[in-house]
Amino acid sequence: MDIGSRVSNLRLKNKISQEELAKRLNVDRSSISRLENGKRKVSTDELTILSKFFNKSSDYFLGIDQTSKCISPKDSIDLKTLLDGNLNTNMNYDGDNLTREQAERLKLAMTQIFWEKRQKERKRTEKYGTDK
Structure with a gap:
């Protein structure tokens, strides 16, 4: 799952409009739409705001698996x-x-x-x- 899908899923799960999320990130609604559709990258500042807003780690949004795939x-x-x-x-x-x-x-x-x-x-x- 990419960052846009994660943002979209959390936004919908929390019943937040693209407009409301755009205000939080200080961007326009179309920027959120493009982010969710994988047509726009997220800045580090926006990633920090998303992490705090949704109470998720930046690793979550970036899809970084913190557990090893192979454990000896x-x-x-x-x-x-x-x-x-x-x-x-x-x-x-x-x-x-x-x-x-x-x-x-x-x-x-x-x-x-x-x-x-x-x-x-x-x-x-x-x-x-x-x-x-």
């Missing part, structure tokens, strides 16, 4: 430790903060997925005598 076994993280340690901090998904209830539901869902996988592996081991 040495760098792997125990999911239980990660979830337990982060339930008391701000967790977010694609830039949107999760409530404590959402974070707990996420932990529950991920734990359930783990145990279902473990159960399937055990059944396969019992049936075929291998854990692969």
